[in-house]
Amino acid sequence: MFGYLGKRALHSVVSVLGLLVLVFFLTRLTGDPSYLFLPLDATPQAREAFSTLHGFDQPLHIQFFNYLGDLLHLDFGESLRQNRSAMEVALEAFPQTLKLAVLAIFLAGALALVVGSLAAAKPGSLFDRFASLVSLAGASAPDFWIAIVGILVFAVSLDLLPTSGTGSAAHWIMPIGVLMLRPFGLLVQVVRGTMIGALSSPYVKTARAKGVRRQKIIFSHALRNSLLPVITVAGDLATSLVNGAVVVESVFGWPGIGKLMIDAIIQRDFAVVQSTVLVTACAIFILNIAIDLLYAVLDPRIRYQTS
Amino acid sequence: MTGTADPILEVRGLTVDFLSDRDPVRAVSGVDFHVSHAETLCILGESGSGKSVSTSAIMGLIDTPPGDIVAGRMFFEGRDLATMTEEERRDINGRKIAMIFQDPLAHLNPVHSIGRQIAEVFETHEVATGADAKRRVVDLLRRVGIPDPEHRVDQYPHQFSGGQRQRVMIAMAIALQPSVIIADEPTTALDVSVQAQILDLLRDLQAEYGMALILITHDLEVAASMADRVMVMKGGQIVERGDARSVFTRPQHDYTQKLLSALPHADDTDKHRRSATGAGEPILKVENIVKRYALSTGLFGAAKHVHAVNDISFEVNRGETVGIVGESGSGKSSVARILLRLNEPTSGRALYKGDDIFRMDQRELLKLRRKMQMVFQDPYGSMNPRMDVRSIISEPLRIHRDILPKDRWNDRVVELLELVGLKAEHAKRHIHQFSGGQRQRIAIARALASDPELIVCDEAVSALDVSIQAQVIDLLADLRTRLGLSYIFITHDLPIVRHFADRIIVMKQGEIVEQGTTQAIFTTPQHSYTRSLLNATPHPKWETGAASHLSVRIS
Known part of the structure; x- marks a missing residue:
């Protein structure tokens, strides 16, 4: 088990390093930060001093090696905008995103399991057709549009919910609702498909020959087997949410890592961009390991070899 | 056997339709049967004969739709199943049946x-x-x-x-x-010796608990060894029924007679085997091949190995058929894959007319594959479903360009189709439009396209119904005479090769336990494993203790 984890961690270190190289050079293509950080009428001397102070006057490869050297001391650089550790800024925003993502994916998953199973129990029924319609709409609706219409209807016209920000429980409703939509739609389709397959499988036939009650067949035999592909898809969707729900966080002014990343890119706050990428990459790595381990728990045929 | 005893389970006039696209297909038509306490009824038939559908109906396992019980009544312990509530029927499943x-x-x-x-x-x-x-x-x-x-x-x-x-x-x-057990092809996926154990177990349990047993099978020998009564189904109808002994020894219906005559014969006047002098010079010499798989590939841990093939040597002569017989896991298919270089051996040599197959480069290998072809177990899986039969059969010609000029390909495809007993118009069809036996004929035609000298058949007839098996073997034997082919015929079914092989190699756990002429293997087997394989063939129930082969009595 630990051998397996070690191997996976090693692979991840390599990909995270590759990612950092890419991000480091790409951010520097966005331009000189001094034009954004100094007043428009700043003198060339002042700009040069700013560049020297932050090391932007060095050749790119020297800057990169300095960055790598700092990384070894767990120094992730300073935020230009906030004058404090960039990692601190990123880690402050991340829990906000995580809370949102976890709630959204669990609510979407639980709801999809119920709706998808009921739809699969009687394919072609009225409920099945209704569920298919709703899930298709959910999976294909553009989230920025839903978010804006949501604000217009529930916040502006009806004045039921706050438009943006954090604070009360009411602030959570719209961001989670919009974030849930796509995962819910996709997961209903996956649950329905795998459940229909599972319900016509040979082991369900065996259960029927044993006289097992229909309800128990659906939940104990069919659903348990259907969970595996559902978790694959749900894991994928969770990854994209942890990555920062950029659009939703921006529209609702949610202080998460997606919004932070976008702001940092626009402001050319290089160290913060790099730190947010590092944080989300590590989160995705941990999430993937968790999904693999969950697989091993759910499917006895999968056991990870240590050696 | 019983006949007079009150039946536990009785089915009258059962008719089941399945909906396909628009027209319902009649899967079972007017089927009657019954079974009594401690009795075994065998339902015998080939795939698609409706034997499974009849029993699934009893347990309510037919999905509606697509299935639909159009007519018929079913009685369990005298009660009509149709009058029971869903809950009552559910409770019968598992408890009573x-x-x-x-x-x-x-x-x-x-x-x-x-x-x-x-x-x-x-x-x-x-x-x-x-x-x-x-x-x-x-x-x-x-x-x-x-x-x-x-x-x-x-x-x-x-x-x-x-x-x-x-x-x-x-x-x-x-x-x-339960008072009734329905066993639907319970031993079909198993090796012969395991099959014998499972059948013994079922027999013992029946003696112990006195349950009625309905055994569904396509295997005549299994049926003969278990049945008190037999009913033979074909195309959804019962064509013959009666007590086991009379059905097997004096079959009335054409279809039953045909099934029984398709059984591998035990007599020595074999129609396919020729005198051993007919075989020519050796074309393939296999020397000490070994295939090891590593079980664990740790950085530090000592590597463990499993021998899939351990030190195998044999020869194949021109015009000769060598049967390789063994149960699953015996390494018989590994040998075939190694000889065709689909897998690489760990060590050993295989000389094809003096050249070592394992040392050939890509170009030499291509030439070799022209002369050495393979026919697989599952013809459906080994042919591209999107290609028509013409493209499938002419593919070897496309790969080995020097065989025939392109304008003669069509004639050659027709010629090959006729050679394997199909028709010229079949060339335009796709593979899903053929039956299992026809598909295997197409696979053979494809193997013949490159004018091979040696064909390796890996369980080539195992997936086919008995009567079709016999036809395909007849075809292979006929081609051997006409084209002078050699075969390596790999199978788990010893009686099949009795038909057709000149020599037999018996493999177990990657090693050869015995090899010799077919006659020697069948009449004087030396190794205990060979004997157990021969004895694993079920014997008719009505002559328990007699060591004779079912088909001896019939023929």
């Missing part, structure tokens, strides 16, 4: 332990729960011959062998000592 299926791996839930799945029978019918249920499960596992049941009860289906999984299914079926 139980079922054993063909493919136990697919029919066991992969994510639940076998203990939990067997205990479910007790829990569903409110007989026992918790520790009490578990104790009963362990007793059952011991009864059906699973070693170390206290430990294995918590394991999952994939951790058991094929035979053990079927024992688990049987344990599940007998859990509440």
